[in-house]
Amino acid sequence: MRAASTLTVAELLGRTTRYLRERGSPTPRLDAELLVAHVIGADRIALYTDHERPLAAAEIDALRALVRRRGAREPMAYLLGRRAFRDLELTVTPDVLIPRPETEVLVEWAVEVAPRGGSLLDWGTGSGAVALAVARERPDLRVAALERSPAALEVARANGAAAGLAVEWLLSEGFRAVAGRRFSVVAANPPYLSEADLEAAPPELRFEPREALVAGPEGSEALAALAAGAPDHLEPGGWLLSEIGQGQAAAAARLWRGAGLVEVSCREDLAGIARVVGGRRP
Numbered sequence: 001m002r003a004a005s006t007l008t009v010a011e012l013l014g015r016t017t018r019y020l021r022e023r024g025s026p027t028p029r030l031d032a033e034l035l036v037a038h039v040i041g042a043d044r045i046a047l048y049t050d051h052e053r054p055l056a057a058a059e060i061d062a063l064r065a066l067v068r069r070r071g072a073r074e075p076m077a078y079l080l081g082r083r084a085f086r087d088l089e090l091t092v093t094p095d096v097l098i099p100r101p102e103t104e105v106l107v108e109w110a111v112e113v114a115p116r117g118g119s120l121l122d123w124g125t126g127s128g129a130v131a132l133a134v135a136r137e138r139p140d141l142r143v144a145a146l147e148r149s150p151a152a153l154e155v156a157r158a159n160g161a162a163a164g165l166a167v168e169w170l171l172s173e174g175f176r177a178v179a180g181r182r183f184s185v186v187a188a189n190p191p192y193l194s195e196a197d198l199e200a201a202p203p204e205l206r207f208e209p210r211e212a213l214v215a216g217p218e219g220s221e222a223l224a225a226l227a228a229g230a231p232d233h234l235e236p237g238g239w240l241l242s243e244i245g246q247g248q249a250a251a252a253a254r255l256w257r258g259a260g261l262v263e264v265s266c267r268e269d270l271a272g273i274a275r276v277v278g279g280r281r282p
Contacts, residue, residue, distance in 0.1 A: 118184030128156030194219035249274035
């Protein structure tokens with residue numbers, strides 16, 4: 001058997017794909033391609049144009065460490081340290097929730113209803129994905145972002161600096177840091193899973209920050225807190241928008257109406273799941 005240092009890109013792609021398939025990865029070939037490309041500092045096309053390239057011993061060691069972690073079902077975004085969201089490339093760490101395509105519905109609705117020259121508050125910003133996407137697409141808006149985790153807020157700040165976008169980053173439990181302030185839009189991607197939801201979820205989810213996923217025993221606790229607290233921070237005519245979990249549309253709409261909001265409705269993601277609830281302060 002040849003020394004590990006003479007293994008080629010093609011051989012390692014095959015070995016890694018088989019290993020990850022055996023350990024239940026839903027996308028073993030894609031995972032293998034991304035990991036090998038990451039280790040050798042190339043794009044995925046180079047894996048096939050230079051498939052006979054041997055990897056150095058240090059590259060083999062780095063790949064093995066990443067493959068073991070992926071075999072334990074750690075999310076690819078944490079292994080690579082980044083995730084694309086809209087036209088942003090965001091740094092992600094285990095301190096923040098991994099941005100997901102369905103959250104784009106929240107961004108699109110916020111960009112649509114925010115008045116020119118208005119303001120937006122991103123409640124629970126995590127990696128900064130929503131705040132930064134809005135700031136990029138609506139430079140006329142004043143964007144602020146709240147986060148209760150200091151570690152997550154540092155990730156968001158770094159992403160903002162890397163993107164060159166101006167966002168007011170605020171460490172805050174609930175709305176405390178914006179007491180007395182009002183915004184044209186409050187947008188949120190709160191925790192909306194129950195304990196039972198998390199137990200039934202794919203194993204990758206257990207690597208993400210629990211406090212960003214689980215709202216409580218019912219899963220709707222954070223949505224209820226938003227409905228109770230956000231209207232006081234909306235300008236007249238301002239919108240409260242929040243991502244919600246599958247099956248929560250009717251309950252979320254009742255919370256929004258109970259908070260005195262009007263024009264309450266839900267919008268679906270690309271899978272046809274009601275993903276964002278919205279309502280306007282009269």
